[in-house]
Amino acid sequence: MPRASLTLPSRSTDQRWSLHVALWLLDSPRLGQLAWAKHLAGRLLKQPARQGVVLAQSRLGQLLCRDCGNARDRRIGVELLRQAARSGDRRAQLELGRLYRQPRSLEPLQARHWLQQAAAQGSHEAQRLLNNL
Structure with a gap:
């Protein structure tokens, strides 16, 4: 056995x-x-x-x-x-872009950088946020 x-x-x-x-x-x-x-x-x-x-x-x-x-x-x-x-994580790039847009951290250059990275990977939400910056 x-x-x-x-x-x-x-x-x-x-x-x-x-x-x-x-x-x-x-x-x-x-x-x-x-x-x-x-x-x-x-x-x-x-x-x-x-x-x-x-x-x-x-x-x-x-x-x-x-x-x-x-x-x-x-x-x-x-x-x-x-x-x-x-x-290269698109979700993290988008989240960082959102965080850097908030009034408590307000870093528009960082927000733009990460949102551009996410948009380049096809994130429509990142593109929408970039248009509103």
């Missing part, structure tokens, strides 16, 4: 699982609005973002900038968005 071998999931399998579950939570129409789901998704995105997974950096950055009230989390979120945007 053959022996069943026990194989432990690899770190990359764990990372992919965490990323998929986090994205599912955030993108779910009902769950994505709940505080506990956002908190869990943030925890699941943390390790992949630290390991340089661009999608995790982008989504965690958005989460920290939009849903966390403290300045420290917001700074971390902006840095994660910047890393993802530099790697």
Whole structure:
């Protein structure tokens, strides 16, 4: 009788699982609005973002900038968005453009730069925001 071998999931399998579950939570129409789901998704995105997974950096950055009230989390979120945007993530570029247009950060040159990057990748929202700058 053959022996069943026990194989432990690899770190990359764990990372992919965490990323998929986090994205599912955030993108779910009902769950994505709940505080506990956002908190869990943030925890699941943390390790992949630290390991340089661009999608995790982008989504965690958005989460920290939009849903966390403290300045420290917001700074971390902006840095994660910047890393993802530099790697070519259109969603992060658009989010940075939006952030830099807001009165509290009002940096029109940065806003224009990131919105142009996102528009060059086909973002209609970025193009609309550029026209309004």
